[in-house]
Amino acid sequence: MRTRPTTAAAALTAAVTLLLTGCGGSDSEDSGKDKIAGDTGASASASPSPSASEDGVDRPEIKLPSDVKNVFEGDATGDPVKDAVLADNERMINSIDEAITVDAEEHPALKFYSKDNALITAASYVQSFYEAGTTWTGSTRYYDREVTLSGENAATVTYCGDETKSYSKDRETKEVKKTPGDADDYVSYSARVQKNADGVWQTTNVVSERGSEKCQP
Numbered sequence: 001m002r003t004r005p006t007t008a009a010a011a012l013t014a015a016v017t018l019l020l021t022g023c024g025g026s027d028s029e030d031s032g033k034d035k036i037a038g039d040t041g042a043s044a045s046a047s048p049s050p051s052a053s054e055d056g057v058d059r060p061e062i063k064l065p066s067d068v069k070n071v072f073e074g075d076a077t078g079d080p081v082k083d084a085v086l087a088d089n090e091r092m093i094n095s096i097d098e099a100i101t102v103d104a105e106e107h108p109a110l111k112f113y114s115k116d117n118a119l120i121t122a123a124s125y126v127q128s129f130y131e132a133g134t135t136w137t138g139s140t141r142y143y144d145r146e147v148t149l150s151g152e153n154a155a156t157v158t159y160c161g162d163e164t165k166s167y168s169k170d171r172e173t174k175e176v177k178k179t180p181g182d183a184d185d186y187v188s189y190s191a192r193v194q195k196n197a198d199g200v201w202q203t204t205n206v207v208s209e210r211g212s213e214k215c216q217p
Contacts, residue, residue: 055084055199057198057199057200059091059109059112059200060108060109060112061109062091062094062095062098062109063098063102064094064097064098064101064102065101065102065137067137067138068097068101068136068137068138069138069139069140070090070093070094070097070139070140070142071139071140071141071142072086072090072093072142072145073141073142073143073144073145074086074143074144074145075087075090075145077147079147081149082147082149082155084201085147085149085155085157085193085201086145086147086157087201088113088193088200088201088202088203089145089157089159089191089193089201089203090142091109091113092113092114092118092191092202092203093142094109095107095109095110095112095113095114096110096114096122096125096126097136097140098110099122099126100126100129100135100136101135101136101137110122110123110126112200112202113200113202113203114202114203114204115202115203115204116204116205117204117205118191118192118202118203118204118205118206121206130171133170133171133172134168134169134170134171135168135169135171136166136167136168136169137166137167137169137176138165138166138167139165139166140161140162140163140165140166141161141162141165142159142160142161142162143159143160143162144158144159144160144215145157145158145159146158146159152195153194153195154192154193154194154195155192155193155201156190156191156192156193157189157190157191157193158188158189158190158191159188159189159191160186160187160188160189160212160214160215161186161187161188161189161215162185162186162215163181163185163186163187164181164185165181167179183211183216184210184211186210186211186212186215186216187208187209187210187211187212187215188208188209188212188214188215189206189207189208190206190207190208191203191205191206191207192204192205192206
């Protein structure tokens with residue numbers, strides 16, 4: 001399981017700062033030049049998210065390090081609207097993990113796919129990794145993904161996450177902390193999304209439950 005740092009009391013302030021200045025950061029002149037957080041020595045690779053050109057939307061590119069992978073199951077429902085919602089849900093998840101694992105001056109995808117409470121929560125979560133000096137490596141699986149539409153421009157996405165093969169990594173020493181999987185590695189999510197004027201299904205709020213029984217095998 002990737003260790004999730006405890007968010008500090010000033011997390012909200014840190015989150016706002018993160019949104020204005022970009023993730024991570026450093027006082028050195030060489031900071032934020034698209035280096036991979038933790039300096040793994042591995043190049044960033046294209047995210048498995050659906051391509052930006054499929055629907056004509058001008059989307060920010062998302063790249064994850066080669067040692068970080070998100071696997072999404074059930075991305076084709078047969079309903080083009082639900083499929084579009086799931087595609088942007090994937091991009092939202094990848095945008096958060098890019099912000100955690102790649103140290104860059106800006107992470108435009110984070111604000112592109114999340115807004116309102118979801119954006120503040122995501123920014124605070126990302127910042128907590130930098131403050132703790134950690135990142136993550138490995139593979140996370142997302143499954144049992146379902147979309148419930150609410151009119152033409154709103155929906156709810158529910159899904160499960162399996163973190164049994166994703167692990168916490170120290171940014172400075174690159175040491176990976178591998179721990180055996182347990183019930184806390186299974187997380188249930190319920191995300192509220194809205195379609196904006198550009199046709200992007202942005203996440204506005206996310207509720208999660210770690211150790212969720214319905215997500216365990």
